[in-house]
Amino acid sequence: MFRLTFAQMRKSVGKLVSAGIAIAIGTAFVAATLLAGNIMTSTSTDSVAATLADADAHLDLGGTVGLAPEAITSLDATAGVAVVSPQVQTYINVRRGEREVGTLAVSAAAEPRLEAQKLTSGAWPAATNEVALPAAVAERLGATVSGTVDIVGYTFDEAKGESEETTTTVTVTGLLDDPSGAYVSFDGALVGQVDDVLAWNGGSLVTSALVTLDAGADPATVLPALADAARAELVAAGTSDEDAAQVRALTKQQYADERIAQLSGDTNTVMYVVLAFGALALVVAGLVIANTFQVLVAQRTRTLALLRCVGATKKQLRASVLLEAGVLGTLASLTGILVGAIGVQALLAVLGTRDLGVPLPQTIEVTPAVVLVPLIAGVVVTVLAAFAPARGATRVAPLAALRPADAPSVRGGSKARLLLAVVLTVVGGAMLAGGIAVANAGEEPRPEIGLLLGIPGGALSFVGLIVGSVFWIPAVAAGIGALLSRTGASARLASANTLRNPRRTAATSTALLIGVTLVAMMSTGAASARATFNDQLDSHFAVDVLVEASGSSDGSGNLDTVREKVAAVPGVAATVPVTSTYVDKIELTLPDGPVPLGSTEVSGIDPTAARTVLHDPRKIDGLEDGVLLVDSSRELHLAATGAVVTRADGTTLDLRVKVITGGLGTHMVTATTMKQIAPDATASTLFVRLDSDNPVRTVDDIRTQVQDLGAWVTGAVAERAMFEQVINVLLAVVVGLLAVAVVIALIGVTNTLSLSVLERQRENATLRAIGLSRKQLRSTLAIEGLLIAIVGTLLGVVLGLVYGWSGAATVLGSFGDVSYAVPWRDIALALVVSVVAGLLASVLPARRAVRTSPVEALAVD
Amino acid sequence: MNTTVVPGSTGTVSARGLTKVYGKGAGQVVALDHVDVDFAPGRFTAIMGPSGSGKSTLMHLLAGLDSATSGSSRIGDTEITALGDDALTELRRTRIGFVFQSFNLLPMFTAEQNILLPLDLGGNKVDKEWFATLVQTLGLGERLTHRPAELSGGQQQRVAIARALITKPDVVFADEPTGNLDSRSGAEVLSFLRRSVRELGRTIIMVTHDPAAAAYADRVVLIADGRIAGDISDPTPESVLAGLDALRTLETTPVAATPGGGQA
Numbered sequence A: 001m002f003r004l005t006f007a008q009m010r011k012s013v014g015k016l017v018s019a020g021i022a023i024a025i026g027t028a029f030v031a032a033t034l035l036a037g038n039i040m041t042s043t044s045t046d047s048v049a050a051t052l053a054d055a056d057a058h059l060d061l062g063g064t065v066g067l068a069p070e071a072i073t074s075l076d077a078t079a080g081v082a083v084v085s086p087q088v089q090t091y092i093n094v095r096r097g098e099r100e101v102g103t104l105a106v107s108a109a110a111e112p113r114l115e116a117q118k119l120t121s122g123a124w125p126a127a128t129n130e131v132a133l134p135a136a137v138a139e140r141l142g143a144t145v146s147g148t149v150d151i152v153g154y155t156f157d158e159a160k161g162e163s164e165e166t167t168t169t170v171t172v173t174g175l176l177d178d179p180s181g182a183y184v185s186f187d188g189a190l191v192g193q194v195d196d197v198l199a200w201n202g203g204s205l206v207t208s209a210l211v212t213l214d215a216g217a218d219p220a221t222v223l224p225a226l227a228d229a230a231r232a233e234l235v236a237a238g239t240s241d242e243d244a245a246q247v248r249a250l251t252k253q254q255y256a257d258e259r260i261a262q263l264s265g266d267t268n269t270v271m272y273v274v275l276a277f278g279a280l281a282l283v284v285a286g287l288v289i290a291n292t293f294q295v296l297v298a299q300r301t302r303t304l305a306l307l308r309c310v311g312a313t314k315k316q317l318r319a320s321v322l323l324e325a326g327v328l329g330t331l332a333s334l335t336g337i338l339v340g341a342i343g344v345q346a347l348l349a350v351l352g353t354r355d356l357g358v359p360l361p362q363t364i365e366v367t368p369a370v371v372l373v374p375l376i377a378g379v380v381v382t383v384l385a386a387f388a389p390a391r392g393a394t395r396v397a398p399l400a401a402l403r404p405a406d407a408p409s410v411r412g413g414s415k416a417r418l419l420l421a422v423v424l425t426v427v428g429g430a431m432l433a434g435g436i437a438v439a440n441a442g443e444e445p446r447p448e449i450g451l452l453l454g455i456p457g458g459a460l461s462f463v464g465l466i467v468g469s470v471f472w473i474p475a476v477a478a479g480i481g482a483l484l485s486r487t488g489a490s491a492r493l494a495s496a497n498t499l500r501n502p503r504r505t506a507a508t509s510t511a512l513l514i515g516v517t518l519v520a521m522m523s524t525g526a527a528s529a530r531a532t533f534n535d536q537l538d539s540h541f542a543v544d545v546l547v548e549a550s551g552s553s554d555g556s557g558n559l560d561t562v563r564e565k566v567a568a569v570p571g572v573a574a575t576v577p578v579t580s581t582y583v584d585k586i587e588l589t590l591p592d593g594p595v596p597l598g599s600t601e602v603s604g605i606d607p608t609a610a611r612t613v614l615h616d617p618r619k620i621d622g623l624e625d626g627v628l629l630v631d632s633s634r635e636l637h638l639a640a641t642g643a644v645v646t647r648a649d650g651t652t653l654d655l656r657v658k659v660i661t662g663g664l665g666t667h668m669v670t671a672t673t674m675k676q677i678a679p680d681a682t683a684s685t686l687f688v689r690l691d692s693d694n695p696v697r698t699v700d701d702i703r704t705q706v707q708d709l710g711a712w713v714t715g716a717v718a719e720r721a722m723f724e725q726v727i728n729v730l731l732a733v734v735v736g737l738l739a740v741a742v743v744i745a746l747i748g749v750t751n752t753l754s755l756s757v758l759e760r761q762r763e764n765a766t767l768r769a770i771g772l773s774r775k776q777l778r779s780t781l782a783i784e785g786l787l788i789a790i791v792g793t794l795l796g797v798v799l800g801l802v803y804g805w806s807g808a809a810t811v812l813g814s815f816g817d818v819s820y821a822v823p824w825r826d827i828a829l830a831l832v833v834s835v836v837a838g839l840l841a842s843v844l845p846a847r848r849a850v851r852t853s854p855v856e857a858l859a860v861d
Numbered sequence B: 001m002n003t004t005v006v007p008g009s010t011g012t013v014s015a016r017g018l019t020k021v022y023g024k025g026a027g028q029v030v031a032l033d034h035v036d037v038d039f040a041p042g043r044f045t046a047i048m049g050p051s052g053s054g055k056s057t058l059m060h061l062l063a064g065l066d067s068a069t070s071g072s073s074r075i076g077d078t079e080i081t082a083l084g085d086d087a088l089t090e091l092r093r094t095r096i097g098f099v100f101q102s103f104n105l106l107p108m109f110t111a112e113q114n115i116l117l118p119l120d121l122g123g124n125k126v127d128k129e130w131f132a133t134l135v136q137t138l139g140l141g142e143r144l145t146h147r148p149a150e151l152s153g154g155q156q157q158r159v160a161i162a163r164a165l166i167t168k169p170d171v172v173f174a175d176e177p178t179g180n181l182d183s184r185s186g187a188e189v190l191s192f193l194r195r196s197v198r199e200l201g202r203t204i205i206m207v208t209h210d211p212a213a214a215a216y217a218d219r220v221v222l223i224a225d226g227r228i229a230g231d232i233s234d235p236t237p238e239s240v241l242a243g244l245d246a247l248r249t250l251e252t253t254p255v256a257a258t259p260g261g262g263q264a
């Protein structure tokens, strides 16, 4: 049987290779993820170990109040212990002039060799109020050796019961570098005397220390003794025995391992999420494999039947197919793992040449998991995918050997499959709808319950749709094919061919559909979230940036200066001054008599200029000279026919009224009318419109410009930009990961087309003989590829929109009105990619097809 | 229905010094060796000969399906051996019909779609009257909406004949059209072929092994060892058998074959 299996594999090498590529991509992805996870772990292990520098052990008094530094130091009396160096850390701010930088402060060690950082210039701090600064911090502050900086710490004032800022001026004695990445998350740490660092955070006790041992001392006996000594000190100082029992002395390795166990929780979560995408890629690859084996078995019907005739059992045939899958899975997975490993190693080599501040390992670390997990996953997926085709092989009747080999007819799906698909889709859909309903339930929206219901519901309905794809995808393909058929004979042939094997077409399109649906869902969800938040930011913040001079309506003297400076900042498109004043009283004239308005603030703006800065010009709809624009949602006010404004000096002014809901939040008049209301009021606020690529930076620039003038800057645009950036980065990462699945699916399209070409060699030759030109044959295949790709993509986009909107409705419903956005650009991109890929997928198979001479049609096999 | 019409438009199919050599060096096989032969329009000619004598090769070269090593073949004024792939495709689509031993219908199309396929490929209009004539002559009226899988072998071959004739080609080539049929269906197909020549004025060149099949033709060209080895007019099964027997004696004592004279 082995010999036969391998002989058959050799015959089908081409088909197996393209199926193998699909699996290899999936396993490469998984292997690379695991390797990257290892690198993250080992990098953080190194960085944790680096904090111990050349110490042999770590003494941890965690869980106790701690000991005074002197008490810790004197623990070196323990036999075998050389030095015990107290270790304190606290977060502080370092200030120099206007600039202030937050950083970590650590205590200086008893010996320089216990310092995790290296001195690049100057000396270690030797006396109180001396510090060594990380070079990066010093640079940002403009601090130099022998200069001074202020340490801003907080001490808890018992009497007042609150924290108080304390400032200490210290001298910089040296600059530091952190080559081992011990404090990589802070650009290095400031180093000061133990007592100083304790003082900055208002404490006096130490709970951690670095330990060195005498040469030849055995940690196994010395460390317990050290811990006992520390406990004795603690108990003597009044700590309970119970608390003192928590003292531990660990070797460097033990300490690092323990810390990593705590830290790597996060690393692992990230890795598991990425691995989920790898699993998805493997599932898609599985679909491609299943297709390939289906065709292999169909093409070997005659051989299989012949084997049955000469006495092979069903079991043997099944075993042969599964063995083939196992061999393919193993070879492809190993290839994938190798590619993944080479890829990560190459990435390391590239990153190694950049200064990332993290000491990355030189080479990847191949653990058993890195090889075994993708290998097992790849083999299992391949063998599972081959299961149905293997069963098909056993169904071949010995008689089939005697019948002429016609193109294999492939059945559609079974009734059971249809039932399962419908049940999954309906139940899942109902759960999804229920989730949306719960999340938007008028009075008490429960988005978390909505998600608990909606996520499994969405997943279930999607699985249902995929299980049922053999029923509905061919129907859709038929519809699109019928449309295409009008364009000519090639298209008619192509669409007829696509429908010949509904199961294969469905599987190929489905592979693509899975990836595209998820990509479209993510981008729809992101677009909807963006649109929803933008709408809300728009209604809360009508303008990009608001600059208020001196914070009072009186600080007006300098608004012109402010405006000049702001307008000069690059990225500022327009600035418009706004004048505000409080009048004595505003009364609306209503049919039932005058009604006073609650707020008496009136703001004046030039309507034409205002339209250049407002995001939504409707906010000042109807603003013209002689009109008071009242921002009110009260029904009562809508009937107002006029308004009477009582000025500060008691005189009144009659104005027409326009009531608007969701305006600028204050009553507006034109600048001209403002002059009539308060002739002396001058502008105090600036509306600013940006056209900057980097709004966050522009807002910062504006702030820097006007800070000295005492103006106050608020930038909704900065918030929006930050928010968009977060969404965009997340989206890019997710879409990038999903792209792997899409690529595999596109390989599947090529694969399916090559298989079709092989299967239809004689048919194509017949067509050539009766007058199909090479060009027509090529375009037939191109249209077939296009059809498969377009169907998968279109349906994926539609499903993605539905799921994306459902997700947005569930998550965002409680925030207010959800904007259901359509990510047109992404959809267009997906369609273009699929059209191009569908066409490209046909290139190689078509080349093969046109090479076949029509003479073969006449050959009797 | 018109009888014995010889349309003037169709040309003679002819070969001059047609040679086909497969392979190179020691493994070289001369499948056709300087063949000169003419096939008159409006006639039903059978090509016979022992297995491996070069019948199929001759047909492929005459139909422009394969390229000749040397010599020329032409249909009417068209020198086939000089045409490129696109021109050959166009020629096959419009001026040549094929009937294959294993029918070679497209499984996903109905009988009617299969028949109209050559017109469809060329984007040409259907001659309704001609289509009706073919369907009636071949007795396919009831079967037009069926797919090949739902047709018997004989019916499939009749559909294939209709497909070959739909473009009113100058010549129809048939390679063992009855090879996959039982003798009754075979006889049916052969009489249809003969009727298409007699009644519809077509030209048919058929390769066959069966002397009874060859007897349906107006003329039998005998071929042996890649050369024309005989020519029988108005054959009967007996005269064909006699001719084949003569070939066998010829084979044992190789003599320069009598070139099959271009007779009309």
Ligand SMILES: Nc1ncnc2c1ncn2[C@@H]1O[C@H](COP(=O)(O)OP(=O)(O)OP(=O)(O)O)[C@@H](O)[C@H]1O
Binding pocket: B022, B023, B029, B030, B031, B049, B050, B051, B052, B053, B054, B055, B056, B057, B058
């Ligand atoms: N593609 C090919 N490559 C090499 N030799 C070939 C090829 N096709 C045919 N031949 C050889 O050319 C010779 C003529 O073959 P051809 O198929 O024309 O014979 P035939 O008369 O049709 O035989 P049959 O009655 O068995 O169909 C044979 O010797 C055959 O082996």
Ligand SMILES: [Mg+2]
Binding pocket: B055, B056, B057
């Ligand atoms: Mg032959």
